[in-house]
Structures are given as structure tokens and as C-alpha cells.
Amino acid sequence: xxxxxxNTVQVxxxxxxxxxxxxxxxxxxxxxxxxxxxxxxSYLMGDLxxxxxxxxxxxxxxxxxxxxxxxYGSFMFLLILLRTELAASGVRKRxxxxxxxTALPFIAFVFTGGMAVFFMQYxxxxxNILYAFFLGxxxxxxxxxxxxxxxxxxxxxxxxxxxxxxxxxEYGASVSSCFWESPNIGNxxxxxxxxMTTSFPFYIVIPELAxxxxxx
Numbered sequence: 001x002x003x004x005x006x007n008t009v010q011v012x013x014x015x016x017x018x019x020x021x022x023x024x025x026x027x028x029x030x031x032x033x034x035x036x037x038x039x040x041x042s043y044l045m046g047d048l049x050x051x052x053x054x055x056x057x058x059x060x061x062x063x064x065x066x067x068x069x070x071x072y073g074s075f076m077f078l079l080i081l082l083r084t085e086l087a088a089s090g091v092r093k094r095x096x097x098x099x100x101x102t103a104l105p106f107i108a109f110v111f112t113g114g115m116a117v118f119f120m121q122y123x124x125x126x127x128n129i130l131y132a133f134f135l136g137x138x139x140x141x142x143x144x145x146x147x148x149x150x151x152x153x154x155x156x157x158x159x160x161x162x163x164x165x166x167x168x169x170e171y172g173a174s175v176s177s178c179f180w181e182s183p184n185i186g187n188x189x190x191x192x193x194x195x196m197t198t199s200f201p202f203y204i205v206i207p208e209l210a211x212x213x214x215x216x
Contacts, residue, residue: 002183006190007051010197014044017200024204031084036203039077043200046070068127075134082141082163089156091149101147108139115171122178135167158206162199169196 017040024033046067053061061067094101109132116132142160145152152160172192180187 002185002190004051004054006193006197007047007054010193011044011047011051013197013200014040014047017204018044020204031088032081035077035081035084039074039081039203040200042070042073042077044070046074064124065127068130072130072134075131075138078163078166079134079138079141082138082145082159085156085159086141086145086149089153091145091152091156093149104147105140105143108143109136112136112139115174119174119178131170135170138163139167159203162203162206165199166196169193169199 018037021033021037021040024030025037046069049067049070050061050064053059112132112135116128119128119131142164145156145160169192173189173196176187176189176192180189185191
């Protein structure tokens with residue numbers, strides 16, 4: 001079963017990311033490493049529950065809310081990470097800000113709200129509202145940084161790109177699951193999941209490379 005293999009790989013990669021983030025948190029004690037530890041750890045807990053159901057029952061869990069709660073936590077920590085990176089970067093808000101620039105980031109909530117309405121036809125009203133809020137807030141923060149702040153630092157830019165890839169993968173996988181049920185690699189759902197899985201290690205690697213690039 002390809003879903004079982006794909007989820008197993010994601011769990012293993014997340015375990016490695018949690019290990020690295022834990023090591024960095026203990027050694028350096030920086031906020032970014034601690035938030036990455038919680039972000040990866042929360043997402044890992046949701047994945048583990050999903051993987052256990054696939055392994056023992058051969059199907060997705062009947063109570064996805066268990067995984068959802070863990071994933072909500074990961075969304076929250078990613079949002080806090082973005083805001084922490086923004087504060088640490090020293091990038092200032094543009095002044096004076098135009099009304100259009102101030103309003104543009106709210107398009108994120110329009111998008112996630114519209115997607116929530118679409119997903120509600122498949123059930124889970126409360127879950128979809130929460131997903132729309134958290135992912136909308138993450139996208140809003142990214143857009144706000146690009147439209148209402150001065151040029152972001154290299155590190156901040158990369159973190160924003162990774163956060164955007166995360167949201168893109170989440171919605172890509174969710175939409176795909178509504179239209180494709182094939183359990184093989186040809187299903188776009190798995191490609192979006194693979195994209196997300198590939199992005200997790202870069203939260204640790206890319207910011208470090210960005211700092212070295214600036215130092216050089």
C-alpha cells in the first residue's frame with residue numbers, strides 16, 4: 001500500500017527533524033529551534049496516529065480529529081515561528097502604508113474561507129473552520145510581510161517560502177483527496193504529501209545557509 005509507505009517515510013523524516021531541533025534547542029536554546037521542535041513534534045504526533053491506523057486496520061482513521069488536533073498545534077507553532085523570525089529580522093513596516101497594501105493580505109482569509117465552504121460539503125464543519133483560520137493566518141502573515149514590510153532578510157524570505165509550500169501542500173493534498181481515490185503514486189494527493197515531506201528538513205537547513213550566505 002503506497003499510502004502506508006509514504007506516511008512511514010514522512011514519519012521517519014519528521015523524527016529526524018525533531019531530533020535535530022531538540023539537539024539545537026538544548027545546545028543553543030534559541031527560539032527558532034524550540035519552535036521548530038514543537039512544530040515538527042506536533043505534526044509527527046498526528047502522523048503517528050494516522051500511521052498506526054493504516055498499519056493495524058489498513059485504512060485511514062475513523063476519528064481524524066485525533067490527528068487534526070496535533071496538526072492544529074503544528075499550524076500554531078509555524079505561525080509563531082513566522083512572527084518570531086519577523087521580529088528577529090529587524091525588518092520594519094513600510095510607512096506610510098497604503099490602504100490597498102494593508103487590505104491585500106486579507107485575501108488569504110478569503111481563499112481559506114472559500115476552501116472551507118467547499119470542504120464542508122464532505123463534512124467536518126468545525127474542523128474546516130479551524131483549518132481555514134490557522135492556514136489563513138499563516139498565509140496572511142506571509143503576504144503581510146511581503147506587501148507591508150521593507151525587503152525581508154534572506155533568512156526570513158526562505159522561512160516564508162517554506163511556510164507557503166506547507167500551506168500549498170496542505171490544500172493540494174486536501175483538494176486531491178476529494179477527486180482522486182487511487183491508492184497508487186499516480187494520485188496527486190501523494191505528490192503534494194511528498195512535497196511537504198521534502199520541505200520539513202529545509203526549515204533547519206535553509207535558514208542556516210542563509211545566515212552563512214549573508215556572513216560571506
